[in-house]
Amino acid sequence: MLPFLPFFLLLSYTPPAQDPNWVVLEAREAISQGGAEIRRLADGVLELAGTNPPVDTYVLDFPWEGPAISALRLEVLPAEERQAGRSKNGNFVLSELQLEIGTGLKGRFERVDFGFPSASWYQSRWPVAAAVDGDPQTGWGVGSKTKQSHVAVFPLQESYSGKGGRHLRVQMEFHYGHQHQLARFRLAATSVSPPPLAGMVEKDWREMEARIPKAIRRGAEYLISQQELDGSWNGHQDAYPAGQTALSLYTLLKSQVPHNHHAVQRALEYLRTHPPRKTYSMGCALMALEAFHRPEFLPWMVSLTETLIGWQKNGGFGYPEGGGDLSNTQYGALGLRAAAKAGVEIPVQVWIDLAERTCLHQTKVEHAYQPKGFGYGFKSKATGSMTSAGVSILAICIEQLRLAGEPYAEYEAVMQDGLKWLAVHFDARANPKGPNPDQWTYYYLYGLERVGGLLSRHMVGGSDWYREGTSFILSSQSAKGSWATAYGFGPMNTCFALLFLNRATAPATGDLPPLPDKSYATEDPEEDVQLRISGDTPLTFWLAGFGRQALAQFSWVDEEEGLRVQKVEYLRPGKNWLAEGNRSPGSWRISEKNPGDGWQQPQFRERRWNTAAGAFGTSGSPGAVVRTPWLSEDLWLRRTLVFEKDSWVDPQLEVYYSPDAVGPSDQQHGPDLVQLFEEQPGFSALLNQGNGRVELVLDQNQAYRGRRSLRANPEQRHRVRMPKWGFPIKAKPGPGEYRYLRFAWRKEGGTAVQLQLANGGSWKKALRYHAGQSQKTFQPSVSVNRRMPKGWTVVTRDLYKDFGEDWILTGLSLTPLDGELAWFDHFYLARSKADFDDIPSQRVLLSGQIAAVQAKASEVATPPLQMEVFCNGQRVFAGEVEPMEYEPVVWAEDLLPHLVEGENTLAVHLKCASPNRAVDFRLSDWDLLAAVPGDPGQSSLGQRFPAQATLPRPGTYPIHARVHALVPEDLAEEDGEVVVLESSPLAVKVDQATDEALLSYAGDASRNLILEAKPTVTASSFLADGSWQASRCADGRLATGWLSADGDRRPWLKVDLGRTVRANRILLSHAPSTRRDSQRTAKIRYLSLVLNGKGKPIRIEMDADPNRKTVWLLEKPAQIRSLTLQVEEIGEVKGQKSAVGLAEVELQLQR
16 A cells, blocks of 8 residues: 555645636547556546556557647546545556657657646655656655545646647556556646646635634644743753754744743743754754844844854854764754844855855766755755755855855856756655655755745745645644654644744745734623723723623613713632742641630730641641641631731632541551451441442341441442542552452342442542443443352452552442442452451451451541631631532621721631541632722713733733622612622733743753752652653753652652752752643652751742742751752642652752
């Protein structure tokens, strides 16, 4: 089967009913040298039948009465329900097409040469030009488009004129094999000069052209999403620290991303602090700086240009090391041209030497008429990418020599020869003649764009290079907005594709419209408030009007109808009046002893109370960071808050309560046998999800062991995350890891019973067991027995073998099926089957034996949290709090009557008997961006209430408007009654806000003292994919890092310095794992730091924002020889991918 890429120009050719430019040729004689039958149908159509040889040659004779001939047209016309070719896959390969014209003398024909053909469609690596290149190993094919009609036009190099009465002989050769011959076709000729070309019709192009701006925006957004914390882009950073960053910056600028966009500013700052060390990087950096058109960059560009010229060797460029090659040389030339455009003076000899060296890369040919391309080295074969490079370099040199008044004719001739090579081998879907033509497709296309841009050429041979390249690029853009090949390189190839679409090299950006100003609007015209937002930094807000219902209900009926607006507020959520800094000693005052009467009053004196930070409880809660241990039953808290007048908008107190915190336990060094359920009285209450019921039955005769068992009816009852569960299932379990499960079950009626085990907090990849036969079992499921267990049956299963890989047991579901009673008992986990021998053998357990087993892993029912809340001494809440994740318990209507300007006291009493708990608070409110006063004495009709605000950092913000309007007098229950109308929030993206912290990260590597000390880094483990070794967190790059192995229960990292350094700032960055694996989202919450292997560990809370470094300031500068970091707590883990780590560990000395 002929190979082809799955990227196609979405076009088809429909044969015209009558085209006056073309004369259909009626065959006088048609011969298949392979023995096939060629049938002559109506309208000049020729159809193959009969014998189907592996290869074939068609020889066709046609009468020709025209005065001249300028081109042939070949139409591929698949019959209905048939395909274009005679091969099994329906494809064909026209290896060679030859035309001879009869001279009038019997048997005398004169061969004529074709120029550059064009086609409505061609398959990648099988372009139409290959049908007339003299090489029988190449040809024109159409890939998978075998059921569509196609057309190719083959113009003659020169129109052939003469007297009428002649005839034409056409020879069509098919050498590919496997019966890749045409099945049905038609030929036509024209005397029109120049002849009409085949290709995209104008309507198709207009539709495709309209898609280009969106494709560019999506590509630019993808590129921005890949930017690293320090402003760089990852791409061969070991060898080219600045290369991909410079290329990405240049691409964003050419894609019309504003110069004050945060991604642009961060990339620019990275280039300032990471000077290019390679030719590729230098060329891209100079192009990027020139694209700013800022005169103040000229000294910077002069310095870079001097370095670049110093790398020139024998006229060309290497890496800069090495003897030089055409690829590096082209980027050297591009950088020099950018510098010259910016006003840097380049010696003329530089251009002459560059042109001379480039000419040496022109390839040798066997025949004088063959075009000469360019190769990577002096003896390399010509490829499309390198021929584009050679032509571009010579075009640049000719441009500069022309400006200097120097001769350039000899270089012009070599350049034209390269252009001819590109025309003969033109392909917009693969790198022509490349050893891996798909690998460098986008690199080649950007080279093709440079050729077209530098020479202002619309066509390459018979092909519209921009239209055909755009067709391929648009069809191959991924859902993420990126472009990549099977070889990867997403950011790099995305840059090349965007530069092509933007016509980056042309004197002007092209016909693309400028990016529109960002604007946002309420979508539903019936909404009460019609909000409009535009801009970026600053944002502009205004109201476009009000919905019909709001106007009908609240308009005043007088001389001027309309709402009477008191004020309009523009708001965003997110303010938390109780927020704690990640190194704050805390703003709460707490006591675990009863403080006595009056403790909730503002004037109460907090003697012997401790200062603390929330949350409170035991560590390991999945949704809150516990900063202050709380192990007693009661806790009293007080917090002083200072408010300016009217600084609150709609405050509400939210509570986080989790009874699932892990707490201090021996799980890291867990027992060999864990009892999940045997006699625990509160176990059934823990199964709190599902439509069924689970009862704990106290009846020795009903239980398998002891006196209690679980009865489920009629549907499943489950919990995906059981408290304190999270048991790793391993092939070779270590401490705290397990492999085998034992349980007992029975069923009183129906046909089947099922047990489901949750994996990593999810049912999507659960392990399920069933016994009996039922259509209602959840799948996939492992059959334990074909018969339903009517009496107590003990089941022992190998959890690792049944699942097939490592996983984490987090929950279970008791599933009766059939609506009948099912009983469950005797759940144990073990590292080996022999560990089950530790279970007491008696059927009826004695109380002492029960206690002994339960001591290994007991579960108790979780009582609710009892809570009282006071605001300035007034009770605003009293009651029970069920488990919740930051849900409001006290609303604005209860808080606002008690809040005052100045100091306010919030007092809370907590009571909880659960040994493992976490409690936290938020006093959430809207962030008031702007408030615009209205005039309630007049109608609001026509008023827009405009305002502006600047947000503090880049990001996406939900913003909405709130309007305070007077209720009409005839509807108001009291004078001055106000109604509040709100808009839906609009998601507003801010790109141009300056984030000083992010900008500073670009230069942190130059301030990192660890890099100077030649560190040795070791770790407890690392992820075994070859790119997350421990040393990666001390290499000066935030695109790399260290990740522990999945399942490492106590990750640690040690940095030994080659010499002592003096520092007072420690910077830690989260590992950029989500860039490569969206499933590895776990982040470090807490770690302990030991300096120089001694002293009390420093407990450090990591900043939860992955776009922020955690900075720890030592009280005074210290002499540091080593750092040992022990991970103490991590955030939520997806499935079994629990790897965590750091991108970089840094030491700085801040003076």
